Amino acid sequence: MPILDERTLEFHSHSAEQTERLGVRLGELLQSGDLVCLAGDLGVGKTVFARGIARGWGSLDPVTSPTFVLINEYRRGDESRLSHVDAFRLGGPQEALSLGLRELLEDHGPVVVEWPERVAEALPRHRLWIHLQWVDESRRHLRMEAAGPRYERLLRAYRQAAFGG
Ligand SMILES: Nc1ncnc2c1ncn2[C@@H]1O[C@H](COP(=O)(O)OP(=O)(O)OP(=O)(O)O)[C@@H](O)[C@H]1O
Numbered sequence: 709m710p711i712l713d714e715r716t717l718e719f720h721s722h723s724a725e726q727t728e729r730l731g732v733r734l735g736e737l738l739q740s741g742d743l744v745c746l747a748g749d750l751g752v753g754k755t756v757f758a759r760g761i762a763r764g765w766g767s768l769d770p771v772t773s774p775t776f777v778l779i780n781e782y783r784r785g786d787e788s789r790l791s792h793v794d795a796f797r798l799g800g801p802q803e804a805l806s807l808g809l810r811e812l813l814e815d816h817g818p819v820v821v822e823w824p825e826r827v828a829e830a831l832p833r834h835r836l837w838i839h840l841q842w843v844d845e846s847r848r849h850l851r852m853e854a855a856g857p858r859y860e861r862l863l864r865a866y867r868q869a870a871f872g873g
């Protein structure tokens with residue numbers, strides 16, 4: 709696990725199950741207002757990772773790909789909601805804003821966005837950006853980049869929780 713600097717963490721996942729578990733570790737650390745962007749090609753494992761995030765956060769609802777509904781909301785028995793946005797079918801940043809993307813981030817719960825590149829201009833600069841890349845049939849490379857103090861802290865806590873260092 710090469711540690712490049714304080715703001716970046718890179719590692720490999722060797723299976724879908726491992727990717728989900730790595731998502732769980734992150735979900736356990738998320739707070740209301742946190743933004744996690746999941747970038748990477750079609751079928752690379754963004755939804756698998758998001759499923760782990762939701763489990764770790766404590767979702768009582770099953771995680772499905774929000775490609776057709778654009779935004780899924782998961783509950784966990786308190787007022788907080790985890791929002792799962794798929795920007796693949798959004799027309800662009802303007803549509804993301806009119807769907808209330810900014811409002812979701814304010815006092816609602818954490819927000820996970822698949823295909824964040826599609827709505828980049830609508831996203832706050834401070835966020836955790838995760839880029840997934842295909843290595844082979846079962847392996848993926850993940851690169852996490854923290855922008856902003858909250859996300860640098862989050863990334864440090866994640867490194868500790870997921871890799872013990
Ligand atoms: N190491 C791995 N991590 C994640 N998924 C993997 C891995 N190895 C194989 N897979 C498979 O890759 C697929 C990933 O699908 P998933 O729906 O998560 O992709 P996605 O990035 O969300 O795609 P889309 O762009 O369509 O939303 C699943 O079928 C999963 O089983």
Ligand SMILES: [Mg+2]
Nearest residue numbers: 754755773822
């Ligand atoms: Mg997906």
